[in-house]
Structures are given as C-alpha cells and as structure tokens.
Amino acid sequence: MKYLVCNFKNKLFKDDILKYNKSLVDIETKVKLVLCPPSIYLDMFDKSGYELGVQDISSFMDKTITGEIEATQVKSIGAKYVIVGHSERRIYRHEINIDFINKINNAVENGLNVIYCIGETLNEKENGKTYEVLEKQISEVLNNVEIKNIMIAYEPVWAIGTGKVPEADEIKENIKFINDIIMEKYEEKLDILYGGSVNDTNIGELCTIKGLNGFLVGGASLDPNKVKGMLIEMEK
Numbered sequence: 001m002k003y004l005v006c007n008f009k010n011k012l013f014k015d016d017i018l019k020y021n022k023s024l025v026d027i028e029t030k031v032k033l034v035l036c037p038p039s040i041y042l043d044m045f046d047k048s049g050y051e052l053g054v055q056d057i058s059s060f061m062d063k064t065i066t067g068e069i070e071a072t073q074v075k076s077i078g079a080k081y082v083i084v085g086h087s088e089r090r091i092y093r094h095e096i097n098i099d100f101i102n103k104i105n106n107a108v109e110n111g112l113n114v115i116y117c118i119g120e121t122l123n124e125k126e127n128g129k130t131y132e133v134l135e136k137q138i139s140e141v142l143n144n145v146e147i148k149n150i151m152i153a154y155e156p157v158w159a160i161g162t163g164k165v166p167e168a169d170e171i172k173e174n175i176k177f178i179n180d181i182i183m184e185k186y187e188e189k190l191d192i193l194y195g196g197s198v199n200d201t202n203i204g205e206l207c208t209i210k211g212l213n214g215f216l217v218g219g220a221s222l223d224p225n226k227v228k229g230m231l232i233e234m235e236k
C-alpha cells in the first residue's frame with residue numbers, strides 16, 4: 001500500500017476548503033490518500049475516496065485542558081491518522097520525547113494510525129550525525145510505546161518547505177538505515193514515508209526509491225490539482 005499524506009499545516013480558509021472538497025468529489029485512487037487539514041475544518045470533508053488525519057493530538061488523557069484535542073475526539077469524528085513528532089512541533093512548540101510517547105500511546109489506545117516524523121537538521125547532516133540522530137529519535141520514543149499502527153515519516157528538516165530534496169541515493173540509504181534499526185530493535189517492518197519539498201514534478205523520481213511506502217507532503221498538498229498530479233505519478 002502506498003500513502004500520500006497531505007499536511008495542510010495552518011493554511012487554507014473555509015472557502016478554499018470548500019473548493020478543495022469539490023475538486024475531490026469522485027476521486028478514485030489505489031493510493032491511500034490521507035488529508036490532514038487544520039482540525040477546525042475536519043468536519044467539512046466527507047471522507048469518500050480518502051481518509052482524514054489530524055496534525056496533532058493532546059499528550060494528556062482525561063485531563064481538562066483549554067485548546068487540546070484528544071485522541072478519543074479524533075476517533076469519534078472518524079479521522080484515522082495523527083502526525084506526531086513533526087520538526088515544526090519539535091522546534092516551535094519545544095515538544096520532546098515524552099510528549100511524543102504520550103501522544104503515540106493515546107493514539108494507539110484509540111486505534112488511530114500514527115505517522116511519527118523523524119529527520120536530521122542541516123547542521124547534523126553536515127557533521128555526519130544523521131544516523132546517530134535518526135537512531136535516537138527512533139529508539140528514545142519507540143522503546144516506550146506499543147509498536148502498533150505506526151509508520152515513520154523520514155523528513156530531513158533542511159528539506160521541509162525549502163524546495164531542496166536529498167539525492168535519491170541519500171534517501172534510499174537513510175530509509176534502509178531506518179528499516180534496519182527498526183527490524184533489529186523491534187523485529188518489525190514499519191511503513192516508511194519520505195517528506196520534504198515533495199511536489200507533482202519531483203514525486204515521479206522519488207517513487208523509484210526502493211523501500212519507500214509513500215510521502216508526507218506539505219506545501220504542494222494545498223493545491224488539489226497538484227495532489228491529483230502526485231496521485232497519477234504514484235499510480236504509474
């Protein structure tokens with residue numbers, strides 16, 4: 001199964017969502033398309049031909065907290081996926097491993113599928129620390145959760161929203177490293193997505209990378225025509 005996970009982040013307004021929704025009517029694809037709009041718009045999507053996900057959930061359970069959305073609520077509206085550990089949450093929200101562990105536990109307990117994001121910064125890459133960073137991000141979190149319904153999104157921080165994409169060989173090697181670590185530590189084969197400046201023009205080449213199970217897309221996912229273009233490439 002190949003995934004195209006669309007992360008709208010904090011973009012688009014109600015009118016855009018209405019238009020987006022219209023352009024997805026009758027969409028048919030063999031790819032598992034997952035839309036993660038801002039949560040205030042979740043209910044505007046009818047989920048025909050695609051699934052819904054959220055960009056975040058509360059790390060708390062059964063606690064009354066202003067502004068939080070719980071995994072139980074996500075489940076109750078029929079959304080099935082949650083993004084955890086995105087670098088923007090690590091950087092701007094200062095989220096750390098314990099947050100990711102709690103969020104993943106809450107998600108898994110409620111039957112949600114987790115997209116756990118990992119990836120090195122440019123500085124880490126340039127200092128030859130990519131494997132070390134990936135290993136830490138994997139083991140410090142996955143050692144403390146049930147490995148169930150989790151996929152990994154490998155997203156080099158320097159590739160997110162920059163238009164820069166690593167060479168195919170580099171992605172391939174890092175994906176292999178992630179796969180090997182997970183197999184060695186947990187005896188599991190998890191689905192692995194790539195994210196970072198994926199669009200309808202470069203996705204064709206990225207599809208040739210062995211070991212990838214799909215993509216997590218930000219900017220290009222805001223345009224439904226680009227989403228359709230990406231789906232066509234993925235179906236080739």
Ligand code: PGA
Binds near residue numbers: 161
């Ligand atoms: P981008 O974002 O596609 O705009 O680079 C990817 C992401 O943040 O998941």
